Amino acid sequence: MPELPEVETIRRSLAPLVSGCRVESVQVRCRALRLPVAADFEVSLRGRTITGLRRRGKYLLIDLDSPKCWVVHLGMSGRLVHRERNSLSDVAKHDHLFVSLADGAGALVFNDPRRFGLSVVTEEQGCPFFEKMGPEPLDQEAFDADYLWALRSRTRRTVKDVLMDQRVVAGLGNIYVSEILFVAGVRPRVRFDRLSRKRIEGIVDGVRTIIAEAIEHRGSTVSDFLDGIGRRGGYQWRHRVYDREGKPCPICETPIRSVVIAARSSFYCPQCQS
């Protein structure tokens, strides 16, 4: 589910509700996430104050008044939601983590049916999740045409595959790469090392445009994404090609096609993209 725009939407919705709050208690109902929840997870959080929320790629970083931060990744189906009441009496199915806040500030609840997500308390420096992660797509200095152009020489992978690679650029996933390649006019199966400079520039523009738009519309709710206070996103109504196989291209009305690359569906317009 959550790619960069969805995680950013969650961050923005939660920040005003939990910043400055102290963690009163932690309950782990299921430790078997993609990485097992560590034995010292509860101890590392309890009594700490949340000083702020940041995002890196698809990861949410909950800063604490300690050298460590609480790092959450939502996988495909994860949610991090704020509940006003933190009574464990209304536990929902697949609620795995309860972080109760002091002074009636409610609780943060991690829910994830597929358990592909993860939750750790760690130092950010040296954390393997971030070690090899590429630049933020909206960082105009670090992510630009020169950067992508320099990467082009040493790979025979498809452009779809390269943009999905978190080491190349952080936070893009299956939905947004389809949308980006549509506005850039590039077919997903094109080899990255055969792109012209002009087309690389178009891709950079596409990344910036689509990601900024998607954040502005608070992410895409394809089936079950909700932000930190249970609101659906709005960007799914603006998808140009994703999950629109057979429907008319918004530009030329040619039916949208889908193709499977590396076991993931990609959607494109055979007329507008080459």
Place this chain on the structure above:
DNA sequence: GTAAACCTGGCA
């Protein structure tokens, strides 16, 4: 490069 693995739910 591609496939399967992790796990559950929804849909045809």
Place this chain on the structure above:
DNA sequence: TGCCAGGTTTAC
């Protein structure tokens, strides 16, 4: 019943 799904990692 079987296939598909926003992600990532591991292994042929």
